[in-house]
Amino acid sequence: QVQVVQSGAEVKKPGASVKVSCKASGYTFTAYYMHWVRQAPGQGLEYMGWINPNGGGTKFAQRFEGRVTMTRDTSISTVYMELSRLTSDDTAIYYCAGEGGGSYYMDVWGKGTTVTVSS
Amino acid sequence: QSALTQPPSVSGSPGQSVTISCTGTSSDVGSYNHVSWYQQPPGTAPKLMIYEVSNRPSGVPDRFSGSKSDNTASLTISGLQAEDEAEYYCSSYRSSGLYVFGTGTQVTVL
Numbered sequence: 001q002v003q004v005v006q007s008g009a010e011v012k013k014p015g016a017s018v019k020v021s022c023k024a025s026g027y028t029f030t031a032y033y034m035h036w037v038r039q040a041p042g043q044g045l046e047y048m049g050w051i052n053p054n055g056g057g058t059k060f061a062q063r064f065e066g067r068v069t070m071t072r073d074t075s076i077s078t079v080y081m082e083l084s085r086l087t088s089d090d091t092a093i094y095y096c097a098g099e100g101g102g103s104y105y106m107d108v109w110g111k112g113t114t115v116t117v118s119s
Numbered sequence: 120q121s122a123l124t125q126p127p128s129v130s131g132s133p134g135q136s137v138t139i140s141c142t143g144t145s146s147d148v149g150s151y152n153h154v155s156w157y158q159q160p161p162g163t164a165p166k167l168m169i170y171e172v173s174n175r176p177s178g179v180p181d182r183f184s185g186s187k188s189d190n191t192a193s194l195t196i197s198g199l200q201a202e203d204e205a206e207y208y209c210s211s212y213r214s215s216g217l218y219v220f221g222t223g224t225q226v227t228v229l
Contacts, residue, residue, distance in 0.1 A: 035218065037165075044122065044223040045157075045165065045208050059216055095164055104153035104212050105170035112164055 002026040004034075004096055006110040012117050017084040020113045022096035027108075029077040030054035032098040035106055036070065036081045040092040050099070051079055086117045123148065123209055123221035130227040131199045139224045141192040141209030147219055149190040153212035156185060156194045160205040168207075169194060196226065204228045 007021040022034060036048040049060035051070040058070045069082040083090060094115055098108035124142040131137040141148065141156075148154055154172045157165035167176055169185040172192060182197045192211070196203055209221035 037220070045159075045210075045220040047210075047218045047220055049217065061217055097165075103170070104151075105155040105167060106157075106165075106210075107167045107170070107176060109164040109166070 002098075002108050004098055004108055004110040006094075006096060006113045009114040010116070012086050012115065014087055014117055014119055016086050016117075017082055018086060018090075018115050019080055019082040020094050020096075020115070021078050021080050022110055023076065023078045024098065024108075025077065027098075027100070029074060032100050032108065033102070034070075034072075034079045035097045035099060036068075037095045037097055037106075038092040039095070039112075040089070043092075046092075048081070053079060083115075086115075088117050091115065091117045121219075123211060123219055125207075125209060125221040125224045127222070128225040128227065130229055131196075132229045133199055133201065135199050136195060136197045137199060137226060138196075139194045139207055139209075139226070141194070141211075141221045143190050143192075143211055143219070145190060146215075147211040147213045148187065148192050150214060151212045152187070154185070154187055154192040155210045156183075157208045157210065158203075158205045159208065165208065199226075199228055201228050 005023045030053045035050045051058045053072045072079045093112040095112045096110045097106035129137045152172045156169040159165045172187045173185040
């Protein structure tokens with residue numbers, strides 16, 4: 001079935017970087033844009049940006065510009081989100097969510113990756 | 120890049136109807152029909168419930184419906200059931216080419 005599987009929980013120190021992976025299966029990898037959304041403890045969903053696996057084009061929310069990188073490896077149907085210069089405010093669950101064929105909605109969600117930033 | 124505005128909470132008894140509003144601007148909700156709604160029970164990932172304002176994915180009960188007027192979209196749950204208790208988020212495509220989520224609404228079944 002169509003699904004995305006995310007990497008496991010991470011604990012990082014302030015100032016470090018974290019790289020979260022999202023492996024797709026059950027569909028043509030390049031047919032779905034992949035979005036990244038995060039949720040801080042007890043807070044709402046916050047949109048971070050997207051990557052188009054077909055070509056690697058990206059676009060990021062302004063508040064993450066300069067600090068986030070999204071890449072893909074088509075040989076293993078995996079996208080990556082790397083966030084640098086971490087602070088405690090980056091402690092959150094990070095979700096990847098697939099948008100099929102320019103549909104403008106996210107219908108395939110990963111279970112989330114918990115990133116904890118603590119000294 | 121402000122979030123779309125939703126009421127913090129709504130509640131209703133089983134069988135009743137509740138409506139959640141989602142207010143944006145002319146740069147998002149008001150200009151595009153690319154409005155979707157997501158349900159998130161505690162400790163789980165969001166689940167798509169409505170897309171393109173009023174369309175239901177396969178498997179979503181028909182008691183969930185969506186609409187839009189000007190800069191405000193709405194999600195209505197008719198015949199409320201205990202299993203509908205969750206946080207609900209709207210989302211809209213923006214003229215920037217990105218997306219924005221709403222502030223979230225907790226639905227409580229009394």
